[in-house]
Amino acid sequence: MTEFYELKKLTDCKWLNYFDVIFQRKGKAERAWHMCSRKEEPIADADRPDAVVIVPIIKTALGNRLVVTKEFRVPIWDYEYGFPAGLIDDGEDISSTVERELKEETGLGLVKINHVSQIVYSSAGMSDESCVMVLAEVAGTISNEWLEDAEDIETILMDIEQIRKLLASKEKISAKAWGLFYHYAVMGKIE
């Protein structure tokens, strides 16, 4: 009843690599899988989140709003609606990543983290890429002053009607955001 996996690295890039996996489980036949990973040690390091996804709520004079990003994404050559997010730097704690990415991508400041999820996987059929979902209260003024030159991100404060319209549209949406957009479209809040 051998169980094992062996990884063969097929690319040598900085941010993302491709791997063949030869594996056997519970005495079944040996099989092959393909995957990509952001990690130095794919699979073995699957318990460490690569990134944070921030679900930011901001209080305004007109009520609370969901902070939504509209970001150009090279792999789909189009804009995608989602949440501020970013890779966790080596040694960085989650609240620091949240503060840094919020500032860079939206200009907003972190008031309070309400919840940090367990580790969640983008698409575990093809990658060990992972993140934590961070529900947060934020404040401040939207700005692209801290945006990196390569990034093309617009920040939009959306109320319940705007989220409902977005869900009814043909706009492209991050799969990590869709369920929370759905929740906000029903509840008008996230808490």
Next chain:
Amino acid sequence: MTEFYELKKLTDCKWLNYFDVIFQRKGKAERAWHMCSRKEEPIADADRPDAVVIVPIIKTALGNRLVVTKEFRVPIWDYEYGFPAGLIDDGEDISSTVERELKEETGLGLVKINHVSQIVYSSAGMSDESCVMVLAEVAGTISNEWLEDAEDIETILMDIEQIRKLLASKEKISAKAWGLFYHYAVMGKIE
């Protein structure tokens, strides 16, 4: 103000491939990106969903339950909680994929599709992999009779308390499912 992208395929596999992207946007400097894709024509074909993710609700004598899968995933070498899901076969329509994958992975039957989302992206920073989220009512008896030999999937009918416990645990969760688990943990239903 040239805008272009050029793809270079670095692998030659059946299910997933790795690509270098050289691109230029809005007259900015030429840059490189890395991505993986399930498509014959990555980027160009980003408007076509690769898969369906089914969010199934089942009525029981004790009230409605969320149908959750616990599936072994090679890229994380562990079980992941999520929803029944699967790739759309060539020429297959979405409701056929939903029926087929529900049957294969859970043994359950489709009663009614309540909503099909626009296209959503697993992780658009690294891939054009995409799906539609399908909210559905299902019925029948759980069975692994139609499970493929390579698949290791347990189906669990969860009530609001079980979903709350799952979200409070260290269990690994699909990022596509997390927001809907969160919604169900608040509402006890999805409609």
